[in-house]
Each structure stands twice: as C-alpha cells, then as structure tokens.
Amino acid sequence: MPALQIHQEMLSPQTAAALIQLCPFGALSMENGRLEINAACKMCRLCVKRGPAGVMEIVEDEVAQQPADLSDWNGIAVYAQQVRGEIAPVVPELLGKARQLAGVVRAPVYALLIGHGMGEQARRLLHFGADTVYVYDDPLLSDFRVLPYAAVFEDMIRRVKPSAVLVGATNLGRSLAPRVAARFATGLTADCTRLEMKPNGDLVQIRPAFGGNIMAQIITPKHRPQFCTVRYKVFPTPCPEAPHGRIQPMAIEPERLRCGTTVLEHRPKDVEADITDADAVVVVGRGIKSQRDLALAQKLADALGAQLACTRPLVENGWFNPKRQVGLSGRTIAPRLLVTLGVSGAVQFTAAIRGAETVLAINNDPDAPIFEAAQVGMVGDLYAVVPMLLEKIRLHAEEACQIG
Amino acid sequence: MHIMVCIKQVPATSQVEVDERTGVLKRDGSAAKINPYDLYALEAALKLREETDGRVDVISMGPPQAKAALLEALHIGADAGYLLTDRRFAGSDVLATARALCAGILACGRYDLILCGKQTTDGDTAQVGPEVAELLGIEHASYVQRLTADSQAVVAEINMGEGTLVQRIPFPCLLTVEKDINTPRLPSYRRSLTMDEQQITVRTLGDLAADDPRLYGLSGSPTQVERIFPPEAQTGRVYWTGTAEQIADQAYALLAARKYI
Numbered sequence: 266m267p268a269l270q271i272h273q274e275m276l277s278p279q280t281a282a283a284l285i286q287l288c289p290f291g292a293l294s295m296e297n298g299r300l301e302i303n304a305a306c307k308m309c310r311l312c313v314k315r316g317p318a319g320v321m322e323i324v325e326d327e328v329a330q331q332p333a334d335l336s337d338w339n340g341i342a343v344y345a346q347q348v349r350g351e352i353a354p355v356v357p358e359l360l361g362k363a364r365q366l367a368g369v370v371r372a373p374v375y376a377l378l379i380g381h382g383m384g385e386q387a388r389r390l391l392h393f394g395a396d397t398v399y400v401y402d403d404p405l406l407s408d409f410r411v412l413p414y415a416a417v418f419e420d421m422i423r424r425v426k427p428s429a430v431l432v433g434a435t436n437l438g439r440s441l442a443p444r445v446a447a448r449f450a451t452g453l454t455a456d457c458t459r460l461e462m463k464p465n466g467d468l469v470q471i472r473p474a475f476g477g478n479i480m481a482q483i484i485t486p487k488h489r490p491q492f493c494t495v496r497y498k499v500f501p502t503p504c505p506e507a508p509h510g511r512i513q514p515m516a517i518e519p520e521r522l523r524c525g526t527t528v529l530e531h532r533p534k535d536v537e538a539d540i541t542d543a544d545a546v547v548v549v550g551r552g553i554k555s556q557r558d559l560a561l562a563q564k565l566a567d568a569l570g571a572q573l574a575c576t577r578p579l580v581e582n583g584w585f586n587p588k589r590q591v592g593l594s595g596r597t598i599a600p601r602l603l604v605t606l607g608v609s610g611a612v613q614f615t616a617a618i619r620g621a622e623t624v625l626a627i628n629n630d631p632d633a634p635i636f637e638a639a640q641v642g643m644v645g646d647l648y649a650v651v652p653m654l655l656e657k658i659r660l661h662a663e664e665a666c667q668i669g
Numbered sequence: 670m671h672i673m674v675c676i677k678q679v680p681a682t683s684q685v686e687v688d689e690r691t692g693v694l695k696r697d698g699s700a701a702k703i704n705p706y707d708l709y710a711l712e713a714a715l716k717l718r719e720e721t722d723g724r725v726d727v728i729s730m731g732p733p734q735a736k737a738a739l740l741e742a743l744h745i746g747a748d749a750g751y752l753l754t755d756r757r758f759a760g761s762d763v764l765a766t767a768r769a770l771c772a773g774i775l776a777c778g779r780y781d782l783i784l785c786g787k788q789t790t791d792g793d794t795a796q797v798g799p800e801v802a803e804l805l806g807i808e809h810a811s812y813v814q815r816l817t818a819d820s821q822a823v824v825a826e827i828n829m830g831e832g833t834l835v836q837r838i839p840f841p842c843l844l845t846v847e848k849d850i851n852t853p854r855l856p857s858y859r860r861s862l863t864m865d866e867q868q869i870t871v872r873t874l875g876d877l878a879a880d881d882p883r884l885y886g887l888s889g890s891p892t893q894v895e896r897i898f899p900p901e902a903q904t905g906r907v908y909w910t911g912t913a914e915q916i917a918d919q920a921y922a923l924l925a926a927r928k929y930i
C-alpha cells in the first residue's frame with residue numbers, strides 16, 4: 266500500500282504554511298514543530314503534485330505484488346434487482362455496461378436474481394446479454410430483508426467468484442451492496458458515472474468526489490470482487506437481443522435465510538408523475554425570484570409537455586418536493602429535451618443531466634457554467650425570453666387550429 | 670436504551686472550487702460543521718431517549734478539530750462524545766472508516782441502537798452505516814423515514830423509493846435515517862454552560878482493541894484514488910445572445926424543427 270511521507274528536513278516555515286494552505290481537507294498541521302498528516306487526509310495527492318517539490322512523497326510498498334488468487338476471480342456480475350415481479354429499470358443498463366466491460370477481458374456476464382415467484386424475469390435478463398442468470402427463489406426472500414439477501418449474495422459470490430459486481434444505486438442497492446462488500450472486506454465505490462476495464466482486470470471507477478467539483482478515478486487493485494453502485498440512467502439501455510445464455514437455479518440452506526427481522530408491511534408508492542422517466546423536463550433554478558413566478562415556468566413546461574423540476578436551493582426553501590430535485594443528491598434525468606431556466610450549472614447539478622439529448626439553457630450571466638453543459642446556450646433574462654417564447658408557441662397553436 | 674450516533678464533521682461550504690489556472694482545490698477557510706444529515710440521526714436518538722429513558726452517545730472519526738462537532742452534539746443533547754483520532758486513520762476509505770467506527774463503538778460499551786445519517790455531504794456514499802453494521806454483526810436498515818421502539822425492537826418505516834417497507838428489527842441494530850424523519854433541535858444555551866470537552870473522550874488507534882493496525886487508514890483501504898481530474902465540458906455547442914425577442918425566435922425555431930412543439 267502506498268503511504269504519504271513528509272521530508273521534514275526539506276521544510277521551511279513558508280513551505281509548511283503553503284502546504285497547510287494547499288490541502289483542501291485540512292489534513293496537514295504543525296504539531297510540536299513538525300508537519301503532520303491527520304485523519305482528514307483523503308490521499309488526493311495534491312500536496313505531492315502541487316506542493317513544494319520533494320517535500321511530500323508517495324512511498325509505494327516494496328512488495329507491490331498482487332496476491333496470487335486475484336486470477337481466480339473472473340466475470341462481471343450484475344445484481345438484477347426486482348421488486349414485485351418487476352426488474353428495476355437500472356438492471357438492463359448495468360447488463361449493457363457489463364457486456365462492454367467484459368468484452369475487454371473476454372469474461373462472462375452474470376446476473377443475480379433474488380426473490381420469490383419471479384416467473385419470466387430470468388428469461389428477460391438473458392435478452393440483455395447475460396451469459397448465466399443465477400436464480401435464488403425462496404418464500405423467505407419474497408420481501409427485502411437485508412440479512413437473507415446478503416446471505417444469498419455472499420453464496421453466489423463464493424461459488425461463482427466474479428471479478429466485479431455492479432449494483433444499481435437504488436435505496437435497496439445502497440443498503441445491500443455495502444453489507445456484502447464489507448463481508449468480503451473489499452472496496453465499494455458509490456455512484457460511479459463512468460466505468461472502464463483495464464486489460465489486467467482492474468475496474469476503473471469514476472465518480473464525482475469532494476462535493477462534486479472534481480472527478481475521482483478509483484481502483485480496487487488488490488481485492489476481489491470489485492464492487493460499485495451506479496445510478497439509474499447513467500448508462501444507456503441496450504437493445505434486447507436473441508438470448509444465448511442459460512438460467513441456473515440455485516439452492517441455499519433455509520437456516521441461512523432466517524433472521525430476526527420481520528416484514529410488517531410493504532406498500533407501493535402512489536404512482537405520480539416522475540421526472541426520471543420524463544421525455545421532456547423544464548428545470549428552474551434560483552434565477553426564479555419568487556414562488557409566484559413558478560407559474561411562468563409551469564406554463565412553459567405545459568407547452569412543451571414537460572415535467573417541472575428544480576435545483577436543490579428551491580427544495581431547500583420549500584418550493585418543491587425533493588422528488589423534483591435534479592442533481593447529485595436528487596434525481597438523475599435523461600430526457601430528450603431539457604430546458605433550464607436560471608440554473609447556474611454547478612457540477613452537482615450537471616452530473617445528473619449527462620444523458621439528456623438536447624439541453625437548452627437560459628441564463629443572464631454569459632459566464633454561467635451551465636453553458637458548458639448545454640448544447641444551446643441562451644444568454645438572456647428568463648423573465649423576458651420565456652413570456653415571448655410562450656407567446657410564439659400560442660400564436661403558432663392558434664394558426665395550426667385555423668388551418669386544421 | 671443505549672444509543673450511539675455516528676456523526677462526521679464536514680466542510681461548512683459545499684463549494685469546493687477548483688482554481689482554473691493551477692487546478693488546485695480552493696478551500697474557503699477551514700470552517701466545518703456537523704454533516705447536516707447526521708443532525709436527523711441525533712434528533713431521532715434524543716426523541717427515543719425522551720420516550721424510553723436511556724442515554725445517547727456520539728462518536729466521530731476525524732482530525733482533532735472534529736472535537737468541535739462532538740461538542741456541538743453535546744450542546745444539542747447528547748450525553749457523551751467519543752473522538753477517534755489518529756494519524757494512522759489518514760486516507761481511510763469506506764471500509765477502513767467502518768472498521769475504525771466499529772472498533773470505536775465496541776470500546777465504548779454495549780449499545781441497543783446505532784444511528785447514522787443517510788449520507789455525508791463530502792464523502793457522499795451512504796455506505797459507512799451499513800458497513801459498520803456488517804462489521805459489528807448486527808442487523809441494519811437504511812433510509813428509515815419513521816421510527817418507533819419498544820424495549821426489544823424498533824419498528825422502522827423504510828423508504829425503498831418504489832414503495833415503503835415496514836420492518837420490525839430486534840436490538841441490537843443500526844439504522845440510517847432519512848432527512849424528513851424529524852426536525853432537528855438547535856443547540857441549547859443552557860447545555861453549552863454545563864457540557865464541555867470533559868465529556869469527550871479522545872481515543873487513538875492504540876486505545877482501541879484493534880487487531881491489526883494495517884487494517885486502518887490508507888493501508889486498510891481496498892480502494893485507491895488513481896487520479897483526480899476536473900469534470901469535462903461537452904462540445905458542439907451553440908450560443909445565442911441578442912434581444913429577448915431574437916432569442917425567443919431562435920428557440921422557437923429550434924423546438925419546432927426538432928418536433929418538441
């Protein structure tokens with residue numbers, strides 16, 4: 266394992282102060298006249314790269330040898346989350362990605378299906394390119410309880426030994442994946458936005474980090490399996506193909522499915538319009554000055570057949586339900602059309618709109634970062650542009666009626 | 670009931686800016702606060718203490734400055750604080766953090782319930798809680814949006830996204846709580862007069878019954894950050910300026926051409 270070393274002899278009070286200032290995490294401080302690293306260190310290595318030359322050094326382990334058994338692990342497993350007979354929509358996306366990654370190392374793609382009475386679902390997974398679908402079907406697995414599910418996950422991993430495991434970053438996935446990763450004392454990278462495979466089998470996991478203003482590229486070089494979670498709509502849904510794989514029913518001792526938790530109730534949420542699946546979305550940001558003015562944005566959304574969504578500050582001040590927040594701590598969206606009104610374009614926001622086909626941004630600040638993320642940037646006052654645009658749409662609709 | 674709440678100190682500003690020219694992260698001072706999501710966990714613990722009469726401790730792994738976060742938790746209502754701080758915790762990823770918290774909690778005694786926030790604003794993984802539960806060998810539930818307890822178990826309403834799952838989970842267990850579970854109270858002036866750093870115990874790795882120091886900090890972290898880089902911008906963009914009328918015209922033409930209207 267690499268470690269950070271400080272060459273105290275090369276330090277002057279000035280360079281020490283500069284280093285302390287440089288560290289974004291406040292992980293460097295003077296203690297008894299020595300520069301020390303504390304627990305806040307994230308190993309971002311900025312001090313090595315940008316600090317005074319030669320003071321901070323990364324010392325790699327001398328025996329950087331990989332444990333021999335890494336090569337025992339092969340293939341990419343996707344957790345095929347299902348709820349009440351429905352495969353979660355993130356699953357085909359993960360299978361498509363897994364296929365691509367597996368191509369690099371010529372490895373198989375596995376799907377893991379856990380539940381009870383799942384009917385045709387295993388077959389559906391074959392259409393998305395799984396080579397083997399492992400199915401654990403048991404009445405004790407009909408509702409989600411984390412320990413029985415973790416026991417099954419563990420059983421599959423021990424028997425199949427996949428090199429990488431992809432899990433959807435749903436609430437269920439984010440509860441289950443860490444449990445299983447910790448059981449194998451291996452790494453888990455949350456909310457990856459990009460995944461790549463190295464020829465040596467290392468999974469390159471890229472995610473926004475440190476509040477989102479920077480991307481971190483993470484690997485798990487000495488542990489298997491390599492775990493990551495990915496959100497819905499980060500990767501494209503592959504086209505269904507003719508199945509070539511097989512379904513493998515799996516059995517596990519019932520004792521391993523018992524735990525103290527009992528499910529009292531499982532009620533579905535009221536189906537209300539959801540911004541994640543919307544074809545068109547209008548997002549308002551803090552450029553909207555008062556709650557009353559949301560009516561203007563709603564009119565535009567109606568005219569475009571779009572859902573109205575918002576940035577985080579508008580949820581914080583109570584104008585919107587959190588379900589309508591787009592962003593890293595909200596929903597990821599991938600509509601065909603996205604219009605942003607008075608949104609500055611912070612990375613925490615733009616990270617969640619990468620899948621959008623066409624992005625139109627209206628902002629009166631020509632330097633707003635949203636213009637980096639938009640195909641069409643409109644520099645202007647939304648209070649002037651939007652009413653005018655609505656007027657044009659209205660006129661056109663009237664014309665169309667007259668002709669029709 | 671004995672409850673332990675895991676809290677983390679995070680940067681007070683969410684805006685970590687990157688200097689365009691040098692690529693260096695700019696830190697706006699070193700102001701720090703309690704991870705806002707952890708305040709809901711603390712409030713949930715204090716509510717349960719009111720109902721069942723027990724104690725609420727808080728624990729944090731972090732640099733020596735994180736004492737301030739624990740002190741604030743005491744002023745809000747916790748009974749005692751534990752700070753795990755050691756240079757050898759530096760560079761901890763999720764697993765190494767969970768190991769430290771697990772060892773730290775075991776060193777503090779027996780707890781019926783461990784509460785975590787749903788995620789942190791800096792690490793932002795929502796994984797530390799479930800990993801702590803696994804290492805402690807106890808049951809857990811994430812995203813709990815309503816919570817009641819009797820002397821043997823909690824009844825937790827879990828937000829599953831697609832629906833709500835209600836589970837009865839026996840003690841000992843760990844829960845991570847949702848943001849809307851309650852409204853956190855503010856620090857009390859009266860408590861700030863009586864609670865001070867005396868109620869905070871500082872422990873290093875050496876104080877914990879830690880099996881192997883190499884399992885903590887960077888050397889205990891299976892994940893490695895290979896590199897960091899700024900997010901990339903998209904290309905192929907157009908940029909319209911002009912009067913509102915001109916812009917609206919162009920926008921209309923584009924929306925119509927692409928059949929959005």
Ligand SMILES: Cc1cc2nc3c(=O)[nH]c(=O)nc-3n(C[C@H](O)[C@H](O)[C@H](O)COP(=O)(O)OP(=O)(O)OC[C@H]3O[C@@H](n4cnc5c(N)ncnc54)[C@H](O)[C@@H]3O)c2cc1C
Pocket residue numbers: 476477549550551552553575576577578579590591592593594595596606607608609610611612613614627628629630633645646647648683684790791793
């Ligand atoms: C860990 C973390 C997670 C986060 N998660 C999210 C998230 O999920 N979603 C999210 O949105 N944010 C998130 N944020 C916050 C994010 O950093 C920004 O603060 C936020 O996105 C800014 O929202 P905004 O664009 O509405 O407001 P501002 O940044 O205030 O931007 C308002 C914009 O409107 C423009 N404007 C003002 N008046 C007009 C006008 N009359 N006409 C046209 N334009 C006008 C201004 O030029 C400005 O660019 C997160 C932050 C952190 C640290």
Ligand SMILES: Nc1ncnc2c1ncn2[C@@H]1O[C@H](COP(=O)(O)O)[C@@H](O)[C@H]1O
Pocket residue numbers: 675676677678704706707710728729730731766770784785786787788789790792793794795796797798
């Ligand atoms: N260093 C830490 N010290 C104490 N608790 C922590 C620490 N890191 C994470 N936690 C707890 O774990 C939760 C999830 O954190 P994270 O996985 O970083 O999003 C937080 O809300 C805290 O309750």
